[in-house]
Amino acid sequence: MGGIFLKNCIRFIILICLQVFLLKNIGYYNLTIPYLYILFILLLPFGIPNWLLFFFAFFTGLTVDVFYDTLGLHAAACTVLAFVRIIYISVTVQRDGFDNEPVPSLGIMGFRWFIFYATILTFFHHLVLFTFETFRLSEFNYTFMRVISSSIFTVFLILLAEFVFFRKKIR
Amino acid sequence: MRNLWIFISKYNAFFLFIIFLTLSYVLLVKNNSYQRASVWNSSNQVIGLAYERVNQFTSYLVLGRANDSLAAENARLRNQLKSSFFDNKIKQKSVIDTVTQQQYTYIEARVVNNSIHQKNNYITINRGKKQGIQKGMGVICSSGIVGIILNVSENYSTIQSLLHSDTRISASVNGNIGSLVWGEGNYNPQLAILKDIPNHVILKKGERVVTSGFSLFPSGLEIGKVTHTDIISGDSFLNIQVSLATNFATLQYVYVVNNLLSNEQQLLEAQNKIE
Numbered sequence: 001m002g003g004i005f006l007k008n009c010i011r012f013i014i015l016i017c018l019q020v021f022l023l024k025n026i027g028y029y030n031l032t033i034p035y036l037y038i039l040f041i042l043l044l045p046f047g048i049p050n051w052l053l054f055f056f057a058f059f060t061g062l063t064v065d066v067f068y069d070t071l072g073l074h075a076a077a078c079t080v081l082a083f084v085r086i087i088y089i090s091v092t093v094q095r096d097g098f099d100n101e102p103v104p105s106l107g108i109m110g111f112r113w114f115i116f117y118a119t120i121l122t123f124f125h126h127l128v129l130f131t132f133e134t135f136r137l138s139e140f141n142y143t144f145m146r147v148i149s150s151s152i153f154t155v156f157l158i159l160l161a162e163f164v165f166f167r168k169k170i171r
Numbered sequence: 172m173r174n175l176w177i178f179i180s181k182y183n184a185f186f187l188f189i190i191f192l193t194l195s196y197v198l199l200v201k202n203n204s205y206q207r208a209s210v211w212n213s214s215n216q217v218i219g220l221a222y223e224r225v226n227q228f229t230s231y232l233v234l235g236r237a238n239d240s241l242a243a244e245n246a247r248l249r250n251q252l253k254s255s256f257f258d259n260k261i262k263q264k265s266v267i268d269t270v271t272q273q274q275y276t277y278i279e280a281r282v283v284n285n286s287i288h289q290k291n292n293y294i295t296i297n298r299g300k301k302q303g304i305q306k307g308m309g310v311i312c313s314s315g316i317v318g319i320i321l322n323v324s325e326n327y328s329t330i331q332s333l334l335h336s337d338t339r340i341s342a343s344v345n346g347n348i349g350s351l352v353w354g355e356g357n358y359n360p361q362l363a364i365l366k367d368i369p370n371h372v373i374l375k376k377g378e379r380v381v382t383s384g385f386s387l388f389p390s391g392l393e394i395g396k397v398t399h400t401d402i403i404s405g406d407s408f409l410n411i412q413v414s415l416a417t418n419f420a421t422l423q424y425v426y427v428v429n430n431l432l433s434n435e436q437q438l439l440e441a442q443n444k445i446e
Binding site: 050051054057058061070071072073075076079080082083086087132135136 | 183184185187188191192194195196197198199200201202203205206209
């Protein structure tokens with residue numbers, strides 16, 4: 001149990017640092033902006049209680065907000081992300097079948113499951129993020145384009161990170 | 172009670188979602204100026220309407236005073252009518268007036284919201300873009316000057332009152348031009364400070380302070396009377412206290428000054444900056 005906690009702590013720090021110091025400066029104009037830090041929420045173990053998941057998601061969003069100077073924006077998006085994660089996992093994962101595997105990662109769940117998982121969650125996170133940032137529906141086409149292109153970039157980075165770092169450890 | 176508890180714990184994810192989303196939404200709107208502005212803008216129309224309804228009732232309470240001031244203004248205007256002057260000219264000739272051209276027009280408006288006790292005071296009136304009001308116009312009332320138009324919507328406008336720490340109005344006393352300010356330690360709604368009048372000028376108590384014509388207002392409009400002057404040591408300008416002619420507490424009807432030639436003036440002055 002302590003091992004999982006420590007691993008998540010380190011992952012949290014690395015991802016936040018990567019996000020706010022490196023990825024904040026990377027992007028295709030205003031259109032494609034990667035938000036890799038959501039990988040932390042994606043990789044929290046299956047067995048985590050709902051309230052703790054929401055708390056972690058909210059806290060992660062708030063941390064990123066502090067660096068981005070948009071207090072509440074990422075927190076809202078991460079809260080939605082946590083809610084979608086709970087629904088998606090309850091729909092696709094049989095409780096008894098995967099009880100012994102603790103983490104929803106690429107190595108354990110397989111490529112097909114993971115890419116759907118990452119894509120859907122990233123999409124909802126970005127949708128809420130960009131809609132709240134624009135804060136009106138009149139420019140929805142442009143916002144939606146930003147959501148799609150940023151989602152593609154983020155999912156690409158998530159898969160890259162999974163292939164490079166996490167797969168080997170488990171096998 | 173027990174069933175309610177079971178219901179909540181069964182759908183705990185949803186309730187937690189609502190709680191955290193509300194929390195972050197509140198944070199978002201409270202701390203980010205852009206989002207706060209868009210929430211406020213949508214509610215402003217509603218609030219303006221509510222204020223107007225309330226004002227319809229409260230205006231009855233000051234009806235007597237409003238009538239008095241209107242009657243006084245009528246009398247004053249009647250004094251200026253041509254028919255009230257005795258024509259003692261001996262030689263008469265008719266002049267077709269192609270030399271003068273109308274420079275100022277006035278739009279009457281009614282105050283629907285007013286504040287005098289804040290550090291920065293604003294007034295809302297029931298005239299807006301549809302009635303031809305633009306940002307930056309001057310506002311006067313029957314007894315003195317009121318302020319400057321700050322924001323304009325379709326049917327309402329807000330005035331940055333004279334009682335605002337950012338308001339500067341060019342005023343003249345005895346031909347000396349200075350600027351009239353409010354705030355900076357003086358939060359009395361009946362007093363303002365006239366600055367930038369040099370030390371050597373000798374002023375009497377009760378001297379009239381009028382607009383200079385350099386700013387948005389026509390020249391010669393009454394602003395108030397000098398009540399007190401003193402010299403601050405080490406400063407080469409007088410510190411002049413002016414008691415304002417406008418009674419902001421009972422403001423009911425105002426006039427917005429439309430300077431028909433201001434566009435031309437601004438265009439000309441903008442050329443100075445380019446060169």
